[in-house]
Amino acid sequence: MNNRMYLTREEEQILGGKFGVGMQKAMELLVAIGDAYDAENMIPVSRAHAASSGQEGDLYFVELLADGGAKCRVPTTTNPVYDLAYFHSMFDIPEGEAEVARRVMEAYKRVGAILSWSCVPYLSENIPLYGETVAFSESSATPYVNSVIGARTNREAAQSALASGVIGKTPKYGLNIRENRKGTFLIDVKASLKDEFDYTLLGYHVGKVVGYGVPVLTGLPKRPSTEELINFCAMSNVSGAISMFHMPGYTIEALTVEEAFRGDHPKDKATITDKELGEDYEELQTATGSIDFVMLGCPHYTLKQLGEVARLLDGRKVHKGISFWACTSATTKALADKTGYTGIIEKAGGRVVVDTCIDEPCWIAYKEKVGMTDSPKCAYYRRFKDVVVSRLQDCVEAAVKGRWG
Numbered sequence: 001m002n003n004r005m006y007l008t009r010e011e012e013q014i015l016g017g018k019f020g021v022g023m024q025k026a027m028e029l030l031v032a033i034g035d036a037y038d039a040e041n042m043i044p045v046s047r048a049h050a051a052s053s054g055q056e057g058d059l060y061f062v063e064l065l066a067d068g069g070a071k072c073r074v075p076t077t078t079n080p081v082y083d084l085a086y087f088h089s090m091f092d093i094p095e096g097e098a099e100v101a102r103r104v105m106e107a108y109k110r111v112g113a114i115l116s117w118s119c120v121p122y123l124s125e126n127i128p129l130y131g132e133t134v135a136f137s138e139s140s141a142t143p144y145v146n147s148v149i150g151a152r153t154n155r156e157a158a159q160s161a162l163a164s165g166v167i168g169k170t171p172k173y174g175l176n177i178r179e180n181r182k183g184t185f186l187i188d189v190k191a192s193l194k195d196e197f198d199y200t201l202l203g204y205h206v207g208k209v210v211g212y213g214v215p216v217l218t219g220l221p222k223r224p225s226t227e228e229l230i231n232f233c234a235m236s237n238v239s240g241a242i243s244m245f246h247m248p249g250y251t252i253e254a255l256t257v258e259e260a261f262r263g264d265h266p267k268d269k270a271t272i273t274d275k276e277l278g279e280d281y282e283e284l285q286t287a288t289g290s291i292d293f294v295m296l297g298c299p300h301y302t303l304k305q306l307g308e309v310a311r312l313l314d315g316r317k318v319h320k321g322i323s324f325w326a327c328t329s330a331t332t333k334a335l336a337d338k339t340g341y342t343g344i345i346e347k348a349g350g351r352v353v354v355d356t357c358i359d360e361p362c363w364i365a366y367k368e369k370v371g372m373t374d375s376p377k378c379a380y381y382r383r384f385k386d387v388v389v390s391r392l393q394d395c396v397e398a399a400v401k402g403r404w405g
Helices: 009-016 021-036 056-067 084-088 095-110 141-149 158-167 196-210 226-235 257-261 274-284 303-313 330-339 341-347 361-366 376-381 392-401
Strands: 042-044 048-050 076-078 169-171 185-189 215-218 268-272 293-301 323-328 351-354 370-373 386-389
Touching: 009 021, 021 056, 021 158, 021 169, 048 158, 056 095, 056 158, 076 158, 084 095, 095 361, 141 226, 158 169, 185 196, 196 215, 196 226, 196 268, 196 274, 196 376, 215 257, 226 293, 226 303, 226 376, 274 386, 293 303, 293 376, 293 392, 303 323, 303 330, 303 341, 303 392, 323 330, 330 341, 330 351, 341 351, 370 376, 370 392, 376 386
Parallel strands: 048 076, 185 215, 185 268, 293 323, 293 370, 323 351, 370 386
Antiparallel strands: 042 169
């Protein structure tokens, strides 16, 4: 019997093992989290997203639940792993690494997850509605779901999100409570923010300044696009831990600064100009000159972004010796194939790949290589020696010329 967080009779039965070992282990994790955060009780979730990976840290828990007979009670999507057959045909991946990935994917299938293998499920495969309580892990997904959509989720781990998908519930604490969703830090944006990459840098800087909290951003020059918001969300969790933010008038829960702070007066404030973003840009660089590969799609590229890659590469050729990769979801690639974007990119010498991201063992061939990317998050994972981080246009030009700078 749990002595702190109230459990219903069914929840107690799950915890006691009546519904099998898999559900029992999932409930044990959720109860431990609830107790740690002084949650009063569990609340239902309508969907979940588990930040799965082809690595051992994820393998243990998903196999524990699958072997114990657990099945997802609510729709639960999955983060990227990698296409074993595709990458084994190209790279010499250690058999042990490949076996872990294979077992991870098989276990998620056995537990009844939706095998989306995408880090942007909120765009197509698993879209919450405003006001829904969900359990989403993944660094861009949590702030996007909370801030842009207005659903409610805490910053879940892969394991806690999967546990919620299996149980259909989550402890009531943190951002599941309205009072905790108010702003904690005022950011006055005086930077020009001309394109997606500027929002990438903005997110990176906000993460550094705020660390952990709910920033409220004012002074934005225009309504951010979907891609700009995705970039902001992802990069604010590279340098910080931002699970929610407000852009009054643009994001859904606050039309004004006063509404974002719920009448409180923010004690923490900062101003961000082009100067700060320029300094962040320089800070991210660890290389110049010759590059070995370009890696795009961290987070997974949208159809619009793949279209821009196709436009920039149309009629051109990637330099001999340069590998050019764009990562996306299987859903998006199917549309890119039909639209012709994939064909243009491949004709130029690039590759559009699905079900994977840079943080997977399939990229072992680039361990001692120099890469270029438009994503500080991709650079952070550092499955390569050195990196240049710059705009998409710069990445394409470097890929064609074979060098940067």
